[in-house]
Amino acid sequence: MAKAWHLMRRPNGMPVAEDFALKDYAMAEMGDGMVRVANRWLSVDPYMRGRMNDAKSYIPAFAIDAPMEGGAVGEVIESRDANFAPGDMVLHMLGWRDEAVAPAAELNKLPAMPGAEPQAFLGNLGVTGGTAYFGLLDAAQAKQGDIVFVSAAAGAVGSAVVQIAKAKGMTVIGSAGGADKCEFVRSLGADEVIDYKAGSVLKQLSAVAPKGIDVYFDNVGGDHLDAALALARQNARFAMCGMIENYNAGAPNSLRYLMLIVAMRIRLQGFIYLDYLDQLGDFHREAGALMATGQLKSRETILEGLDKTPEAFLGLFTGANTGKMLVRI
């Protein structure tokens, strides 16, 4: 029988393994227009923490004791729809489970892209790469010559930001935690890297950005955001992508330098990937071209087996991943 991870209760602060349970579940019936998919890759992403709260957001909260959802790539094993045939690889949202039956309309065949592995559509060609692309180029209006600071630069989104920014002729400063991750960010082409575990973000950023910054890509909030405000040049633009430091803590952001938003005419722009679905064609074209030239590489942290899904998710908040965190089934 198919198995799925259920959210058993709403986490209070940092989630723990006991918040989740792996259960047999009843898939939808295989009627006309339905497709059965065996999942091969499951995505875990920081935004999923938000869906565990019972709060209004851009995407509904997870129901309690029901199969969870998330990005997944699977293989069609049975189809009652003319557009899908066994063997097709598809992208869909019925993750956190090994198998699913879904209406054809909820599945997207992976676009033909030579050299792209299927799981890339959960990473550099998917939500994480798209978040980097649209956040950097649209929300922050970053352009050639800008000095760009990106936090969580060794993560899935951050590592794509570093590479896209370098490919577009920007100067890039990345922040990551620990020597290994910093070395990884440097290997992506970042001009400067700071290790936030090694000391004050503000002091380190001041040292490597003596002229200040034009763009900040925020994945974490907190001290990184405050340092970026302190170093912002006139008309700096911040792409506000997420605040992983705050997803679990519930603590307020304490910002000593927010007042500079006025004097320096800084813009903070929140954005989410879902608003750019009509521009996915442009993104796939450009990201595909960068992948073909080796300018946009993927690094993955892979856990094996459906039973590891909560562990993979929880690892996002403890820095267990370098690059994109995935579960392979």
Next chain:
Amino acid sequence: MAKAWHLMRRPNGMPVAEDFALKDYAMAEMGDGMVRVANRWLSVDPYMRGRMNDAKSYIPAFAIDAPMEGGAVGEVIESRDANFAPGDMVLHMLGWRDEAVAPAAELNKLPAMPGAEPQAFLGNLGVTGGTAYFGLLDAAQAKQGDIVFVSAAAGAVGSAVVQIAKAKGMTVIGSAGGADKCEFVRSLGADEVIDYKAGSVLKQLSAVAPKGIDVYFDNVGGDHLDAALALARQNARFAMCGMIENYNAGAPNSLRYLMLIVAMRIRLQGFIYLDYLDQLGDFHREAGALMATGQLKSRETILEGLDKTPEAFLGLFTGANTGKMLVRI
């Protein structure tokens, strides 16, 4: 001899009377192209607090033990420039003093505007009115039908925001401190008014803005900003004009709801009046028309005499003013 207020030391936190001294000062020589002006009206504005710090900003810090500067309206009493004659009323930056000699290029003759009193060019037709106008319509891109929240709504900038927003067909919620100021804000046409001294800003704003807000005009930071974040609707725009709560305190902004900037795609845009000098014509035309129809009224708190200038300035931070704070000489 001419007298001017000098800043004697850099205030630590909230300025006090002892930070200032009224001194005889030597005016510039009356050479060719120079004009002598007797000041009639002096402006005091919250932004001046920033110039008292020794910090990089969009405008240089005040020098210690030298005449201070600020917006002023005066009457020409002697001129060695063909463009100015005794009796002309001029706008200039040599405030905080009773008389000044300045190069003609630093003086602006008050535009002819029927019905406008000279001091209006320090208020609704000057920096405060322009800050309201450009902040609301450009930085926040506010438009007809928007629900607009404005803090310090009984202040010089805030009261102009309320009136311009109402004239443009917006729904307006103002915040002010105390029953008298709230009544004043209501008299300007605000649809709802909250008294921040009477209880939680967040609770009160939630009650009067059940549908949330589209625009926030921030004059204070702190709890008001946090409440605005909590109530922001999708794609809300915040005009970040100043944070009077933080000018003196040096305390960080503690924001519990900043994370919503992502989910609600909120934009915070810092701005300053000086960036819009090329659009002053549009502003004067529109503000003048609103004044002529009575849609943009001025309320002034006036202290009499040069010796009251520091008291007027300090009163900005204790809520002593309703509307524009001025010194009349």
